[in-house]
Amino acid sequence: MTDSRTPLSRRALAATAVTAALVLPAAPAFAHVTVSPDTTEAESYASLTFRVPTESDTASTEQLVVDLPTGTPFLSVTPRVLPGWDVEVETGTLDEPIEVEGATVDEAPVRVTWTAQDGHEVPPHEYQEFALRVGALPEAGTTVVLPAHQTYTDGEVVDWDDLPAGDGTEPQAPAPVFTTTEAADSAEAAGVAGASGPAADPVSRWLGGAGLVVGAAGVAVALAARRRA
Template sequence: MSKPPASRRGLGRLAVIAGIAAIGVAAVAGPASAHVTINPGEAEAGSYARLDLRIPNESDTASTVKVELTLPADHPFASVRTSAMDGWKVETKKATLATPLDVHGRQITEAVSTITWTAEDAEAGVQPGQFAEFGLSLGPVPDAVGTTLVFKAIQTYSDKTEAAWIEDPPAEGAAEPEKPAPTLKIVAATGDGHGSGASDEGTAGHDEAAADSGSDSASDEAKPALYLAVGAGAVALLALILAFTALRKRSS
């Protein structure tokens, strides 16, 4: 059997290169898909932390209409508040504590265990290509510096499918799970008064700073993946241009 002309072999190699580049784009873009996270990811021990539960919609056809968040039972919060959201209703459930919490001389015997946000209808839900932030104020943050708290979340779509963000953080050096649960790391108080946990009302300035920090950190986290995806896309485009240019030269 005769070999194909050299020109065809050359075009074949260029096509292979273009295909590999395109696969590279998919490989890079895949891990960049967003997870459900708590922002900022750290809170000072003893503080009343202002946090956002960030919910990205990963469906192309359905909206997110329900989010159920389970708070860590081993480190309960005496105070849990949610921010108002247009088109959504919120429900909290409490559980009796095995060991009461002593907060400013008061014995707290039960604490919020789950928070459920439900959209009034599919139109009010988080649409494809969007994300939403569900505001929380939690405190006082347990005095357990270095501990990572795990918040498990169930995301429900308008087509009745669910995404369970409940997998525990991986051990050091292990691969990240497909559906990791949102986490919050407890850090030492800075000594500027934010970690005192005196009252919810006294943390307005800290709340605003925390919210701003969460927004910035999310952008910073997304930048490396975005740069890699753009770079891989440029390589794929260049390979395709070279392939078509070679094809036109050989045709002429």
């Protein structure tokens, strides 16, 4: 049987197949509970957004619990208001006391719990986003692990707390995680800005000097003309 489709239609079908191949493998990742920080700079305050999809075909998500780090704790945790959901920040004892500006701190926020009010659960195959403002972030290179526990209306609890395996394979229920980066050096930034300014640009200085010379010559010519008049 001959293929009656035009070369253009065959190319379109091929492009569609390639697109599907690229999109489909990424679909399972969407089903994970993930965290997206608006900054990862050490010593900064960050807004963390947790995306929580409901994977069940029959039950809805009614609660989310996020465990906060106790080895490198956040001393400030402020949840964003989410209509239809109650939120509680739990404080607990740290693994080891830490020094903050000369004071010893042995307690910090250790857990945040969101609970849906009646009628505000996350339905099957939909998702909700939960946000926190936390700080300060630990030193650069720290892996911040935020285990999440998702409760469904049928009683099932999914623990998103697995860490990556040593061989690089993705775990079945990976914990939300991110890694902190170097803080921006304001002095270095100021130096870069100064280097790019007019004082560091010889061409600009030359053009500016030439403009002054031309301007002075114009004034001299005008004065000479007035004397002759």
